[in-house]
């Protein structure tokens with residue numbers, strides 16, 4: 521079952537994030553803030569009262585988009601940059617033991633459903649590329665996203681500043697790349 525996260529889910533979400541994205545990639549306080557924020561939607565996949573995965577979607581402005589897309593922002597089409605707000609599928613993470621059962625895909629599709637209910641034309645997402653694969657890349661493509669560009673060493677500085685350890689690289693700096701994807705809601709002006 522997929523539902524909106526509540527404050528009582530905080531610890532379980534934090535644990536999945538630590539396991540899948542690296543320790544303290546997202547801090548407990550930030551998750552709490554996001555659960556209670558109108559500009560964010562955290563969805564959780566729950567089975568037998570256990571949270572097996574979650575997604576974090578945010579509505580962001582141009583300044584935040586600039587931060588997230590780094591060097592790629594400049595290359596975006598003017599018609600995209602002229603929008604006032606954007607969707608940002610920031611995280612999808614599924615517990616190790618529950619991967620490969622369609623949970624990540626379901627969370628992504630449910631998020632797209634939420635996007636359709638908002639006044640948002642463009643939604644971005646980043647797929648983390650480690651040594652072996654582009655995590656979530658295929659899921660994003662199947663959900664209607666298009667691949668834009670790869671950004672090398674995407675997490676390098678952030679991992680040092682925030683002191684999070686990457687599941688692939690270990691202690692900072694993280695040398696993984698990110699692939700940027702965009703979803704365009706065709707029915708919105």
Ligand SMILES: CC(C)(COP(=O)(O)OP(=O)(O)OC[C@H]1O[C@@H](n2cnc3c(N)ncnc32)[C@H](O)[C@@H]1OP(=O)(O)O)[C@@H](O)C(=O)NCCC(=O)NCCS
Nearest residue numbers: 540611612613614619620621622623624625648655656658
């Ligand atoms: C990326 C991630 C969220 C995917 O979650 P998931 O629940 O395993 O995703 P799914 O099960 O929907 O899809 C994973 C694969 O299993 C396959 N699959 C989906 N349903 C399936 C089923 N019922 N039976 C068998 N395989 C299935 C999919 O085709 C997919 O393969 P592909 O990616 O090669 O196309 C998860 O691996 C994860 O948490 N990764 C670490 C965090 C991360 O990088 N997140 C993305 C950036 S924030």
